[in-house]
Structure formats: structure tokens, C-alpha cells
Amino acid sequence: MRILMVGHYPPHGGGVARHLDNLVRELRKNHEVHVLTYGPVKVREFEKDLVHQVKVPPIYGLRGTSFTFLGAKKIAKLHRKFKFDVIHAHFVGTTSYAGVLAKRRLNFPLVVTAHGSDLEHTAKLTIGRFYVRESLKEADRVVAVSHHLSKLALSLGAREVRVVPNGVEKLEEVESKKRFITFIGALREYKSPETFIELASYFPNEEFLVVGKGPLREKLEKNAPQNVRFLGYREDVGRILSQSKLLVLPSRREGFGLVILEANSLGVPVVGRRTGGIPELIREGKNGLTFGTFDELLNGVRKLLEPKTNRKAGRIGRNVAKRYSWKDVAREVEDLYKSLLE
Structure with missing residues (x-):
């Protein structure tokens, strides 16, 4: 499959960026995975042809709104070029709504994943609630990283939600006294x-x-x-x-x-x-x-x-x-994509 992920991605920090970094790494073992993220950023050399960006003002409030419209335009442009099988937006709000706007023009399969503050915070804001509700309503598949978020997504208009939790990456462990x-x-x-x-x-x-x-x-x-x-x-x-x-x-x-x-x-x-x-x-x-x-x-x-x-x-x-591996997460996401394309 050829997949486009949309959302925060390294060198950005934060939970969504870490989630995407690990998920993309696993999915690339079997698929061609592109990423569209917030710019300007310096893309890592090993994936310079697979990571795309939209330059947005580094101002809270303007950044997300700018990405919604500029991102939608970029998604449509990339889709015309690469013909993605699936487009997967991470964070329900301005990011996912960029996918919705592009989908309305080109009608591709759209998956959105709820990560936490999108449904617990953004959905309580006046315009944020609009972005969240429209995204949940128009996405072909909705994913939540916890059952708690799944219930919130359903209450905000999602038709059905699949729970796929985060994986845990291997951290450096050192022999040391616990203090x-x-x-x-x-x-x-x-x-x-x-x-x-x-x-x-x-x-x-x-x-x-x-x-x-x-x-x-x-x-x-x-x-x-x-x-x-x-x-x-x-x-x-x-x-x-x-x-x-x-x-x-x-x-x-x-x-x-x-x-x-x-x-x-x-x-x-x-x-x-x-x-x-x-x-x-x-x-x-x-x-x-x-x-x-x-x-x-x-x-x-x-x-x-x-x-x-x-x-x-x-x-x-x-x-x-040990029960939360990124390999298992990628397998579940891959199965979700396949069900969408059948």
C-alpha cells in the first residue's frame, strides 16, 4: 500500500510525533509511507523523499488554522501525484479537518486517530468542536488510543471507533540504584x-x-x-x-x-x-x-x-x-486499512 500520514512528526516532539515515528517505522517494513507535517522543519536524511511539509506561522492559534487550509491543498497535490491508497490524519481537529477538506475534493479513504487532548480539550473550544465533529463524521474510519477516548469520540459524532493503543518503544536501561x-x-x-x-x-x-x-x-x-x-x-x-x-x-x-x-x-x-x-x-x-x-x-x-x-x-x-508493542499496533492499523479497501 501507499499511505500518507498527516500530523506532527520528528523533529517535532510530543506524543503524536512519537506515535507517528514508531508507527511509520513499522509500516515501512511492508509499505510505502509518506508523511505530511508542520513546517518549516529539517527532514531526516534517510526519509527526505518521503516527508513533506507545509510552512505555517509559529503562533499558537494561527498555526493550526493555517495548516487546515494549506494542509488540505498540499494533501490534494500529493494525492494527485502519488495516488495514495489511504490517508491517515493524527489528532482530531485542525489536522484531521485538513484531510476532510481534501477528501471532499478527491474522495479518498480517510482514517483519523484521536490521541487525547484533541477530544478532551480541542472539542470544548467553539471552532475546535466544529473541526472535531466534522472530522469524526466524515472520516471513513476512526481510531482511538484508549477506550476512554473511544467513548468520547462516539459522543461527539463518530459512527464507530476502533481502539488501537499506543506501543511502547524500548528505552535505554542502566544498572543503577533506584533512588x-x-x-x-x-x-x-x-x-x-x-x-x-x-x-x-x-x-x-x-x-x-x-x-x-x-x-x-x-x-x-x-x-x-x-x-x-x-x-x-x-x-x-x-x-x-x-x-x-x-x-x-x-x-x-x-x-x-x-x-x-x-x-x-x-x-x-x-x-x-x-x-x-x-x-x-x-x-x-x-x-x-x-x-x-x-x-x-x-x-x-x-x-x-x-x-x-x-x-x-x-x-x-x-x-x-510487553503487551504493547509497535509491531502489534502496526498490524492492527494495517488490518484497518485492508478492511477499508476491500
Whole structure:
């Protein structure tokens, strides 16, 4: 098959870009896969003929809207040239609506994947809700990375949704003493990093790490107790998790929660808020614990810091993470494409 993927892609960072990078890598073993992404970017040399871009202004609000219309024009141009079997847009909103506009002109098979904040945030905005609803209504197939997102997609107008979870990529693991309680994520309100900072004050003898960047960093550092270190954005997540005894995920919304599987893959149990797709990944009392109230968070951390409980949850976590492979994800997506083309 000849496939066009549309969405954020390396060198862009973020969950969608990482998802696409891994999925494209697997699908290219058997298919010709092109990518259309937000520009300007410097394309990696090994795929320079397969990655296309639309230059958009680097201004929040204008970037997405610009891509909707410029992207639709570029998709149509690329489709006329390459005759794609399937076009697959990642992130339901401005990105997927670019696919919808192009499909209206050329009537090709269109798949859209919901990743999280598209349905949990964009769909609540006035114009965003329009983009989301139209995309879900006009796509030939809708994919969601969690059952939580699948229900949201159905409530927003999708006719049917197939759940295909993220895979977990192999991270660098180093032999090291497990020392830290760790937070990994954007330092933004919906990730609730202030909950992690407050947690640290209850465990003064433990070392807490904050990994990530965002507009809340300065405020968080001012309020943080002395046992908290801020590392900023890091590429060596595997090395950091290898030194962590526990990961805490206090997000107020989380469509999937890939960092749970990344931690589990290195034997690190997780305490996560009971919201969004998090309870689908944390088997309660097995590879971690979920919480609703702050007291539940405190109790969960205390329990998982017990050495015997921690080791057992870590072993189970490794087994859980093995069930989420990109090879399996690619196979499911490939089957979806085939069903669309029959």
C-alpha cells in the first residue's frame, strides 16, 4: 500500500510525533509511507523523499488554522501525484479537518486517530468542536488510543471507533540504584505538577525529580521543598526511569498515558490519577495504584515504597508493558486499512 500520514512528526516532539515515528517505522517494513507535517522543519536524511511539509506561522492559534487550509491543498497535490491508497490524519481537529477538506475534493479513504487532548480539550473550544465533529463524521474510519477516548469520540459524532493503543518503544536501561520518585511531563496546569510538589513535602527523606518543561516551572521551583530537583526537558528518559523507584502521574486529563508503560517497561510501578485512559493501563494493585483524593495518593505512594511491594509491582509492570508493542499496533492499523479497501 501507499499511505500518507498527516500530523506532527520528528523533529517535532510530543506524543503524536512519537506515535507517528514508531508507527511509520513499522509500516515501512511492508509499505510505502509518506508523511505530511508542520513546517518549516529539517527532514531526516534517510526519509527526505518521503516527508513533506507545509510552512505555517509559529503562533499558537494561527498555526493550526493555517495548516487546515494549506494542509488540505498540499494533501490534494500529493494525492494527485502519488495516488495514495489511504490517508491517515493524527489528532482530531485542525489536522484531521485538513484531510476532510481534501477528501471532499478527491474522495479518498480517510482514517483519523484521536490521541487525547484533541477530544478532551480541542472539542470544548467553539471552532475546535466544529473541526472535531466534522472530522469524526466524515472520516471513513476512526481510531482511538484508549477506550476512554473511544467513548468520547462516539459522543461527539463518530459512527464507530476502533481502539488501537499506543506501543511502547524500548528505552535505554542502566544498572543503577533506584533512588527517585519521578514526575515526567509538561509543566502545564492539566498535568497537575503542583500535586507532585505538594507530595514531596510529605516525604522529606525521599528525592523527587521533575522532568519536563513548561510555563509553570518558575512558580513550581519557588514553592518546591529542598528534596525536589528540576531537570527540564530530557532525552535520556530511560536512564532517569532506571534510577527511579516510583513514577507519579497526577494529570487531570490523560487520553492514554504512555509514560506509564515506559516506566513499567523498566520495572518502575506507577501511581496515577483515576482519570481518562490511566485506569486502562494501571492494573489496580498489580503494576501500580490509582488515586482520586490526595490522601489516596499519599497512601498509594507509601504502599509502593515498601521494598517488597515495589519489586513485585515492578516485575508485573515489565510483563504488562510487553503487551504493547509497535509491531502489534502496526498490524492492527494495517488490518484497518485492508478492511477499508476491500
